[in-house]
Amino acid sequence: MNAPVHPIEQLHAELPGLDWVTDEGRIARLSQDFNWYSPVLKRQLEGKSAAAAVRPRNEDEIHALVGLCARLRIPITVRGSGTGNYGQCVPVQGGVLLDMSGYNAFLWARNGAARAQAGIRLWDLEKATRDQGLELRCMPSTYRSATLGGLYGGGFGGIGSINYGPLGSRGNVLGLKAMTIEENPQVIELRGPEALAMHHVWGTNGLVLEIELAMAPVHDWLEAIVTFATFDDALDFADALSRAPGIVKKELAFMAAPVPDYIKQLADYLPAGCHACIVLVAEQSEPAYLELVAQFRGTVTYRKGAAEVAAGNRTLLEYTWNHTTLHAMRVDKSITYLQSAFIPGQHLEQVRRMEKLLGGEALMHCEFIRNMDGLMTCTALQLVRFTTEERLQEIMKIHRDNGVRINDPHVFIVEDGRANGDLAPAVIDTKRRFDPHNLLNPGKVRAWAQGIPK
Numbered sequence: 001m002n003a004p005v006h007p008i009e010q011l012h013a014e015l016p017g018l019d020w021v022t023d024e025g026r027i028a029r030l031s032q033d034f035n036w037y038s039p040v041l042k043r044q045l046e047g048k049s050a051a052a053a054v055r056p057r058n059e060d061e062i063h064a065l066v067g068l069c070a071r072l073r074i075p076i077t078v079r080g081s082g083t084g085n086y087g088q089c090v091p092v093q094g095g096v097l098l099d100m101s102g103y104n105a106f107l108w109a110r111n112g113a114a115r116a117q118a119g120i121r122l123w124d125l126e127k128a129t130r131d132q133g134l135e136l137r138c139m140p141s142t143y144r145s146a147t148l149g150g151l152y153g154g155g156f157g158g159i160g161s162i163n164y165g166p167l168g169s170r171g172n173v174l175g176l177k178a179m180t181i182e183e184n185p186q187v188i189e190l191r192g193p194e195a196l197a198m199h200h201v202w203g204t205n206g207l208v209l210e211i212e213l214a215m216a217p218v219h220d221w222l223e224a225i226v227t228f229a230t231f232d233d234a235l236d237f238a239d240a241l242s243r244a245p246g247i248v249k250k251e252l253a254f255m256a257a258p259v260p261d262y263i264k265q266l267a268d269y270l271p272a273g274c275h276a277c278i279v280l281v282a283e284q285s286e287p288a289y290l291e292l293v294a295q296f297r298g299t300v301t302y303r304k305g306a307a308e309v310a311a312g313n314r315t316l317l318e319y320t321w322n323h324t325t326l327h328a329m330r331v332d333k334s335i336t337y338l339q340s341a342f343i344p345g346q347h348l349e350q351v352r353r354m355e356k357l358l359g360g361e362a363l364m365h366c367e368f369i370r371n372m373d374g375l376m377t378c379t380a381l382q383l384v385r386f387t388t389e390e391r392l393q394e395i396m397k398i399h400r401d402n403g404v405r406i407n408d409p410h411v412f413i414v415e416d417g418r419a420n421g422d423l424a425p426a427v428i429d430t431k432r433r434f435d436p437h438n439l440l441n442p443g444k445v446r447a448w449a450q451g452i453p454k
């Protein structure tokens with residue numbers, strides 16, 4: 001009697017025309033992301049890998065693969081570019097890794113909106129819409145490599161969130177097309193609030209094929225570094241600029257000493273021991289923003305107009321958000337980070353209090369944004385001089401005890417990373433509808449670890 005065929009071998013045998021990755025080392029690399037930012041996740045996720053990886057080129061190929069995986073009950077983990085920080089695309093229970101980077105067509109841009117296939121890089125999406133005067137409303141600092149599906153499935157927002165809030169704010173995502181994970185997969189369009197039910201759930205309740213976003217008007221963005229002698233001047237400048245409604249801006253990062261000292265590539269513009277802000281304002285807003293620089297005793301050490309930025313290969317955007325952390329980790333391997341959100345209206349006071357309590361150990365790096373309700377605040381990606389996992393927990397507890405919300409970046413379970421820990425009922429309904437066999441990225445959501453709740 002013949003030995004039973006292993007389900008993964010059956011996949012290969014029944015779908016030989018797909019673009020399978022056969023090299024074991026490549027499958028292992030595709031199965032990892034930037035979870036090594038966290039010493040805790042690095043320990044937990046090292047060596048986790050899919051049993052197979054495939055790079056579909058069109059919807060028919062995705063359909064064939066998904067249908068067969070559903071029939072054979074093989075887990076599927078979707079991957080964009082693998083720049084996530086919490087092991088979101090690491091297949092902790094094996095199965096197939098679905099690399100969406102080849103499913104990347106730009107579809108259209110009109111009336112202030114744009115639509116593309118999920119595997120498109122954000123950089124390519126913007127390249128395609130710029131001629132029509134449109135750019136992304138918010139994007140991660142990894143926009144050169146990150147995909148649209150990855151931003152939607154694993155991201156939060158970032159550059160541009162100072163105007164439009166996080167990606168999940170009402171009105172940013174207009175619609176999407178997703179495939180159900182069933183023997184006969186269906187393709188369904190979700191619009192409005194329904195289109196947010198798969199957002200930031202790490203590809204566990206839907207396979208997204210296309211996304212339609214509301215876009216922002218393009219401006220000629222001026223990039224600048226402003227340095228300050230004191231923490232308070234730098235923070236007060238950032239606060240005043242964030243609130244100045246007539247100044248058109250895209251990005252505002254505040255880095256307290258000694259964070260700027262870690263950014264070696266910009267050392268010519270960051271005198272040792274300085275506090276600094278990285279600023280992107282529209283060129284027409286330059287005189288107004290310079291008034292604030294003068295008011296708070298700042299010094300502009302770096303200035304590049306939009307044309308100069310476009311002509312060169314450096315943008316200051318790649319020193320903000322979690323790129324700041326990356327630059328610091330290159331200098332000091334013991335660095336890790338936190339993600340915290342401050343209460344609008346109390347955010348400056350909270351930033352000062354945390355600096356007083358933990359300065360020297362949790363180094364302040366804030367990003368100014370509007371929150372979901374449109375209120376100006378800041379979020380922080382503090383650099384942490386890591387000692388032990390116990391101390392890391394204590395540092396997060398000290399934040400919580402002081403009313404600062406922590407979105408824990410050292411866990412890979414969706415609920416554990418959230419300050420409130422819950423999944424919205426719409427997220428669970430969507431899971432039932434789109435992944436009834438519970439095959440998508442298993443091991444990441446506690447709510448359906450034992451099956452999908454009825």
Ligand SMILES: Cc1cc2nc3c(=O)[nH]c(=O)nc-3n(C[C@H](O)[C@H](O)[C@H](O)COP(=O)(O)OP(=O)(O)OC[C@H]3O[C@@H](n4cnc5c(N)ncnc54)[C@H](O)[C@@H]3O)c2cc1C
Nearest residue numbers: 080081082083084140147149150153154155156158203208
């Ligand atoms: C240096 C650095 C800076 C960063 N800065 C930011 C930042 O400013 N803001 C921010 O939000 N994040 C940031 N990140 C995290 C990450 O880069 C972003 O979230 C990015 O959008 C992820 O895109 P990706 O294509 O790499 O997704 P991946 O890492 O490949 O996937 C992310 C998640 O989305 C799911 N997914 C991917 N495609 C699909 C799909 N088609 N259907 C369903 N699920 C899907 C995956 O399963 C996974 O769970 C940063 C990371 C690094 C390393």
